[in-house]
Amino acid sequence: MILIAILMAIIFAAAVTFALMASSVSKSNNIGDSKGGYSTYADAPLKMIERKDNVNPRRYQ
């Protein structure tokens, strides 16, 4: 049982270390936002002309 615990712990520790290091390096070396600034939400909002929910698709295809 102890051997199984040690074996599982070796793999578990490797996986957790990999995740922690990837996160840490990314936080250190990845500079800036991942998304741009222009958006329809902020800069060009949608104007809804017609809105219908739960329609029959055959009427519109």
Added chain:
Amino acid sequence: MNLQCPNCGGAVMFDAASGKMRCSYCDSYFETKQFEQQEKHATQAQQEKQAMNMMECNVFSCTSCGAELVINEMESATVCAYCGQPTIVFNRVSQTLRPEMLIPFRVQKEQVEAIIRKRFASGKYIPKEIKDFKMERVRGIYIPYWLYDAHYKDRQLIRTKIKRGKSTVTRYFLRDAECEFRQLPLDASERLNDGSSQLLEPYNMKDLVAFNPSYMAGYYADRYDKNNMDLRNIAYDRMKAMFDGQTKQSCPGSSKTIVESNPQMHIRRETYVMLPVWFMIFRHNNRPYTMLVNGQTGKLIGSVPVDKGRVTSSAIITYLITLILSIIAFIVILNSGLSLDHFIVFNIFVWIACIGYGFAKIANMKKKEALTTSETTNTYVQNRQEGL
């Protein structure tokens, strides 16, 4: 160019049968010599109009990466703003399209240094030699952009999946909407990756001023190599992506798919402008890296190489600590009577989640690195190094 009839002002064309110029409205015939002066004046007017849209500048070429930079005729360049090599030479005086407007640099060079040094100081795994960068490598460049004002309209049928208890049902939603895009920016330079130019946004377009060459004093300008017609497809794709994102967001459920659509885009105006960007180029293991700073807002984007020695030592320490804690925890858990099968299954889930999360972070870093390092520059420099 349309020639006009001296009698009625209608359009005049060459009539092969008579060998004379004929007006299609009043059926008058004229000798061709009568229209030579009109043609000459029209050509001159066209040239004057073109001349007003053009400006003279000095073009400098980099012998290392091939970049061409435009500089005010009174200035000169000593270091390439793209690859950082001092291999830039005067090429020629040239005419280039004159921008209608530009946003002047608001962020000064000293502020750029402070922004970058502050960010580097907080980077645990940034190599020391990069943290000690030299400010001579920082260059301000006006990047050419096209701003698009467009009306976009679409009528969409969207299919989504909605959970109802244990089952999932498919539902359809109709969205007919329109949108006015104002001053959507697209960079007109091959040197600046489209992805990284988007990451530099937003620019506050209220700061746009009428173009004056004096704004370029002390800065470089990149020449446009994508005209407004070349970028229309990209403008359409970008507008479509933003529009579709909004319409999908207005529908409930998941796995949203637009099954029917009828998009229409009408471009109202295309404006050629220049927007300010600070470039910092540095080299690490013979590979160029770029930091970009929005010259108006100070927004910083970029990627830096990793100090592998420091990462390795941190990883070893983290692993040893995690291993010891895990062994203790697992022995306690297994002795508490938990089923071995459940324990193994739980562990497998944790391994998959951790490895997936780790690779996602690495992929994100690689993506950012690709965006902020010019592929054209990298390839050219690599080829030069390999003697191709």
